[in-house]
Amino acid sequence: MAMVGNLSNEQAILAYTNAVRARTLDMKIISAQRQGIIGFHVPSQGQEMIQIAISMLADKEDLIFGYYRDLAMLLQRGVPLSLIYDQLLSNSNDLQKGRQMPDHFSFKEFNFSTVQSPVGSHLPLTVGAAYSMRYTKKKGIVITTFGDGATSTSDFHAALSMASVFNLGVLFICENNGWAISVPTSKQTKTDIYKKGAAYGIPGKRVDGNDLIASLAGLQEAFDYVRSGKGAYLVEALTYRIGPHSTSDDPKKYRVDEITDGSENDPIRRLENLMLKMGVVDSASIQSIRAQAKEEIDKTLEERMSIPPTEPSSIFDDVYEKPSWIQEEERREINDSD
Amino acid sequence: MTQINMVQSLNRSIDQLMAEDERIVVLGEDVGRDGGVFRVTDNLLNKYGEERVLDTPLNELAIIGMATGMAMYGLKPFAEIQFQDYIFPAFDQIVNNIAKVRYRTGGRFNVPLIIRTPYGGGVRGGLYHSQSGEAYFAHTAGLTVVTPSNPYDAKGLLVSAYRMNDPVIFLEPKRLYRANKKEVPDDLFEVEIGKAAKLKEGDDVSIITYGSMVPTVMSTVEKNGVNADVIDLRTLLPMDVSAILATAKKTGRVVIVHEAPRTLGVGAEISALIAERAIDSLLAPIVRVTGYDIPFPYSHEEFYLPDEKRIMTAINRVLKY
Numbered sequence: 309m310a311m312v313g314n315l316s317n318e319q320a321i322l323a324y325t326n327a328v329r330a331r332t333l334d335m336k337i338i339s340a341q342r343q344g345i346i347g348f349h350v351p352s353q354g355q356e357m358i359q360i361a362i363s364m365l366a367d368k369e370d371l372i373f374g375y376y377r378d379l380a381m382l383l384q385r386g387v388p389l390s391l392i393y394d395q396l397l398s399n400s401n402d403l404q405k406g407r408q409m410p411d412h413f414s415f416k417e418f419n420f421s422t423v424q425s426p427v428g429s430h431l432p433l434t435v436g437a438a439y440s441m442r443y444t445k446k447k448g449i450v451i452t453t454f455g456d457g458a459t460s461t462s463d464f465h466a467a468l469s470m471a472s473v474f475n476l477g478v479l480f481i482c483e484n485n486g487w488a489i490s491v492p493t494s495k496q497t498k499t500d501i502y503k504k505g506a507a508y509g510i511p512g513k514r515v516d517g518n519d520l521i522a523s524l525a526g527l528q529e530a531f532d533y534v535r536s537g538k539g540a541y542l543v544e545a546l547t548y549r550i551g552p553h554s555t556s557d558d559p560k561k562y563r564v565d566e567i568t569d570g571s572e573n574d575p576i577r578r579l580e581n582l583m584l585k586m587g588v589v590d591s592a593s594i595q596s597i598r599a600q601a602k603e604e605i606d607k608t609l610e611e612r613m614s615i616p617p618t619e620p621s622s623i624f625d626d627v628y629e630k631p632s633w634i635q636e637e638e639r640r641e642i643n644d645s646d
Numbered sequence: 647m648t649q650i651n652m653v654q655s656l657n658r659s660i661d662q663l664m665a666e667d668e669r670i671v672v673l674g675e676d677v678g679r680d681g682g683v684f685r686v687t688d689n690l691l692n693k694y695g696e697e698r699v700l701d702t703p704l705n706e707l708a709i710i711g712m713a714t715g716m717a718m719y720g721l722k723p724f725a726e727i728q729f730q731d732y733i734f735p736a737f738d739q740i741v742n743n744i745a746k747v748r749y750r751t752g753g754r755f756n757v758p759l760i761i762r763t764p765y766g767g768g769v770r771g772g773l774y775h776s777q778s779g780e781a782y783f784a785h786t787a788g789l790t791v792v793t794p795s796n797p798y799d800a801k802g803l804l805v806s807a808y809r810m811n812d813p814v815i816f817l818e819p820k821r822l823y824r825a826n827k828k829e830v831p832d833d834l835f836e837v838e839i840g841k842a843a844k845l846k847e848g849d850d851v852s853i854i855t856y857g858s859m860v861p862t863v864m865s866t867v868e869k870n871g872v873n874a875d876v877i878d879l880r881t882l883l884p885m886d887v888s889a890i891l892a893t894a895k896k897t898g899r900v901v902i903v904h905e906a907p908r909t910l911g912v913g914a915e916i917s918a919l920i921a922e923r924a925i926d927s928l929l930a931p932i933v934r935v936t937g938y939d940i941p942f943p944y945s946h947e948e949f950y951l952p953d954e955k956r957i958m959t960a961i962n963r964v965l966k967y
Binding site: 430 | 671697700702703705707708710711712713714715716717718719720721723735738739742743746747748749750751752753754755756787788790810811812840884887
């Protein structure tokens with residue numbers, strides 16, 4: 309049975325479940341950060357719907373270059389919670405061996421590339437990856453996400469220019485949450501972000517990124533366009549950053565919150581209300597989804613916390629395929645000081 | 647075996663490698679139709695087509711960023727930056743992405759990419775076609791920095807760089823592009839990265855140099871009959887510390903010659919390595935002969951570049967100490 313359009317009840321429930329898991333996880337990480345268990349966090353709260361919509365439409369073969377605020381996207385793509393925690397905790401099970409700050413993920417098996425801190429600098433890489441996929445005749449397109457602040461970087465324009473000139477299949481999705489740390493979008497740009505592709509011949513559209521149904525419908529057209537080989541597409545998803553930029557700033561200093569967790573305009577609440585209204589779920593199943601999410605999130609953290617950290621001397625690995633005499637010599641220095 | 651110059655050597659090497667390996671793509675400004683402003687990529691577009699030889703928009707950040715994405719996902723790009731002076735818009739990509747992708751992903755991704763770029767002065771190119779920025783790159787772990795001083799090493803180092811699974815900054819001393827010819831084998835061969843060349847055996851003084859200064863140093867010591875040990879580093883990161891220490895211990899007198907400015911240049915690192923590890927062998931202070939600590943001048947560039955007179959002054963100073 310379809311809830312709305314092509315969205316089945318099962319898909320809606322799964323999307324809702326992952327949104328709740330992402331929100332619950334976010335809250336849990338913040339509390340773990342305050343207790344000194346996790347070093348830092350960039351919350352994704354408020355941006356769950358657009359992120360889930362992206363993962364719902366992306367195929368396994370599609371390559372995603374995300375940014376540091378994409379938790380819900382990763383959960384919906386099927387990345388195990390345990391692996392996410394391992395990265396956040398920098399433990400010895402972390403695929404990246406504890407080399408990066410929390411939220412800077414890389415999940416090669418899920419075709420989720422690698423996240424860096426300098427904003428927007430992954431964007432030129434996406435066109436190279438798309439070139440490579442076309443050249444080697446691989447299936448799939450490249451999808452990339454970034455914030456509104458990133459659209460001011462040279463990297464953004466460099467990427468649009470290259471994607472356009474070489475006619476590459478990159479779907480650029482700006483998660484415009486209104487804020488780049490303390491700077492509102494109005495101070496970031498005088499024009500609408502989705503129109504910025506026009507100068508490069510790249511079509512664009514704006515979608516309501518706080519609404520799952522609208523996000524899916526809007527994105528579908530963009531996905532179809534890129535999949536058809538016509539070239540790149542730029543989507544601006546209007547969303548909202550509930551909470552701070554990171555655990556290191558206090559938004560009270562620079563803004564009045566427009567959406568708060570659990571309020572009527574909270575994107576998760578909006579989906580919940582719609583599902584209740586359509587009779588897809590009842591309040592008992594909502595309670596059960598929330599309780600299960602909480603249990604899973606709490607229990608998994610507990611479990612992953614027992615995994616030991618990496619060996620100190622491993623900081624000299626992976627600078628090169630084979631360390632040079634310089635890393636070997638420096639490694640001996642810390643081994644000798646033990 | 648034929649006598650060819652560095653441009654011909656590089657051009658043939660790239661051609662040979664492209665014929666062997668379909669993953670290689672060449673990209674940069676004017677690398678296609680024009681064959682590169684120095685003709686290093688001449689005729690490759692005709693031979694391999696637009697899919698493998700890409701004339702790109704004029705944006706260094708885009709060239710290097712795109713090449714990085716290509717390299718991470720299965721290709722082997724040879725990116726050209728027309729002049730090293732123009733590489734700086736891509737510096738963030740080089741330092742923060744290229745040099746760190748292997749590390750930050752725990753070795754699950756790597757960037758097998760070669761960035762070729764001409765550097766150095768002597769062609770009356772003024773401020774922006776003359777700089778020697780090797781120290782900027784050699785300060786960044788994750789990069790490998792090489793610079794050939796002759797057509798033979800150009801081929802050998804390029805082949806070695808191609809066989810690496812990590813990014814290589816390949817600095818081509820533009821003044822030497824057509825300055826001399828050398829016999830270069832037709833087959834592919836390697837010059838080991840990280841290994842210096844001993845160009846001349848001698849006992850009185852060690853001269854450590856690389857890139858564009860090598861012919862100047864060689865003609866100076868030959869003309870003046872200096873009994874010098876001459877080292878061509880060839881790789882600047884990682885430097886051949888064994889060769890540096892061996893020559894310093896052998897002669898006890900060291901002169902370092904490079905074209906880049908002195909302050910915090912490659913010579914500073916060489917001199918620190920010797921001071922830390924071989925100071926007991928030294929019979930004289932280590933002396934650097936370098937470009938001056940000024941922007942590269944358009945007029946009077948002959949005064950900027952280390953020459954026979956300045957090199958001999960330094961040699962005499964350490965010999966008489």
